[in-house]
Structures are given as structure tokens and as C-alpha cells.
Amino acid sequence: MPPAFENKYAIATGGSRGIGVSIALLLAERGAKGVAITYSSNKAAADDTVAKIKAHGTDAVAIRANILDVDIGDTIVNAALIGLKTNTIHILINNAALATSEHLLPILQTTVENFDNLFHANVRAPIFTTRAALPYMPIKGGRIINVSSVTAKEAADEPGILYGDSKAALNSITRSMASALAAEKGITINSISVGPTKTPAVEDALANLPKEFTKGLKIYATAEKRLAEPEEIAAIVAFVASEDARWMNGASVPANGGAILLAEG
Numbered sequence: 001m002p003p004a005f006e007n008k009y010a011i012a013t014g015g016s017r018g019i020g021v022s023i024a025l026l027l028a029e030r031g032a033k034g035v036a037i038t039y040s041s042n043k044a045a046a047d048d049t050v051a052k053i054k055a056h057g058t059d060a061v062a063i064r065a066n067i068l069d070v071d072i073g074d075t076i077v078n079a080a081l082i083g084l085k086t087n088t089i090h091i092l093i094n095n096a097a098l099a100t101s102e103h104l105l106p107i108l109q110t111t112v113e114n115f116d117n118l119f120h121a122n123v124r125a126p127i128f129t130t131r132a133a134l135p136y137m138p139i140k141g142g143r144i145i146n147v148s149s150v151t152a153k154e155a156a157d158e159p160g161i162l163y164g165d166s167k168a169a170l171n172s173i174t175r176s177m178a179s180a181l182a183a184e185k186g187i188t189i190n191s192i193s194v195g196p197t198k199t200p201a202v203e204d205a206l207a208n209l210p211k212e213f214t215k216g217l218k219i220y221a222t223a224e225k226r227l228a229e230p231e232e233i234a235a236i237v238a239f240v241a242s243e244d245a246r247w248m249n250g251a252s253v254p255a256n257g258g259a260i261l262l263a264e265g
Helices: 020-031 043-054 072-084 112-136 161-185 199-206 230-241
Strands: 009-012 034-039 059-064 089-095 143-148 190-192 250-254
Touching: 009 020, 009 072, 009 199, 020 034, 020 043, 020 072, 020 089, 020 230, 034 043, 034 072, 043 059, 043 072, 089 112, 089 230, 112 143, 112 161, 143 161, 143 230, 161 190, 161 250, 230 250
Parallel strands: 009 034, 009 089, 034 059, 089 143, 143 190, 190 250
Antiparallel strands: none
16 A cells, blocks of 8 residues: 555645644655645754655755735745645645744733734634645645644633634634535545644643643543643544545544543534
């Protein structure tokens, strides 16, 4: 059986750290022909990821992109096409987001700027990156995956309310775009509802957010009473990006380790 992503080109935003690194490396490990990642400022981390991708024999390029830029979609897709020397994008993984403590404010203390930044990064950027990538996706077999959060399906605690709201909006647009585009484009669009994972963003939250918000984060009522490893989330993303998941569309796929606090629906 050939590798799952043989001869396929992928974009993974936010691919210089955390879950994004694990996603990019797993795509390469499973045979992707080319992987483009994005980063905001840490060029050294991005270059390190590119080197690890290339070690698998996969072409790679790192693209510096500001998630709040109104032209982010075109910037990412055009740079990926040029950097990977391709005219096709088979897989788009919208993973980049704003989730650090400096962007999480109680709803009664948030500013218009903070609100706009959260929704521009976590909703607008995936929408416009998807829109930019669509013309370059094959008519059949394209995959778009939006990395969301379990906070989209529950009543979040402060100061995570607006973050959860932004991810709920992302889940909604995922379902709507899947319904609108599946028949015409033959692609799948799904979201991954990620629970607390060992990432820089979660480490930042544990260090800087109020203890009443983070006290349950370390175990989050998961079956194994632990945080997920980024590689475990990447494995779920890779399955949804594979041909085996061709009949999965518009879904919000749980990646939460059996968190009992997750509200279904």
C-alpha cells in the first residue's frame, strides 16, 4: 500500500510549534510530496521544522504570515505554490490561532480590539485561507481541516468565553462550507475539537491565567487524567486528511481524550 499522502501537497498553518509541528512532520512521514508551514515570528523554529520535514524526503517551505493580516489567505497560498513549485494544494490545515493568555480577557473587560483580533485570527483567517486555496484544490479528494477546540461546545469559564465563541463560529462555518462546496468541489471540510494538549499555548495559560480558570486544565476530566501529546492530535488530523475519511464531511471530530465535560451537540 502506498503512503497515505504520496504525491500530495499540503499547507499547515501555525506549523512552527505545538500541534502544527506534529501535523507537518506526520504528513511528511506519511509520504507528502510537499508541505508548507506558516509562522508568525520565530524563524529559527520554522527553519528547524522545515529541516525535519525535508529529512523525510519531502519538499518544504516556511512562510512568515501575520494571522491578523487582511490578505493572509492570498499571502499563504501564493507563497506555498511558489515555494513548493506546484499548482495544486491537496490538503489545507487551518491550525494557527490566537490562544495565549494576553489575548484571553474576561468578557466584561475585553476591548473592541481584543475581540476583533480573536475573531479575525480564529475565524476570518481560516475562511479566507480556505477561499484562497480552493481554486488550487483537485475537483475530487481535496481536504480542508480546521483545528478547533472543545471550548466551542461548552459554557466556557472566564477568561476563555470569547475564545470558545470564536471556535464555535469556526465549527459553524466548517459545517456550512462543507454543505455548500462538497457537491461542486468534491472536497471534505471538517473541524477537529482539540482538548488541552501539551503545547506552548497551554503552558502559557497554566503559568499566567487565573487559577480558577486553569485548575481543571491539567486533567480536564479526560479518561487518562492527562494532557494530550501533540502527536496524538496530529494522528487524528492525518486520518481526517486521508482517503479513508472521504465520507466524513462537515463533522466536528473529537480529539479530547474522553473529556466528560464536553457537551455534545
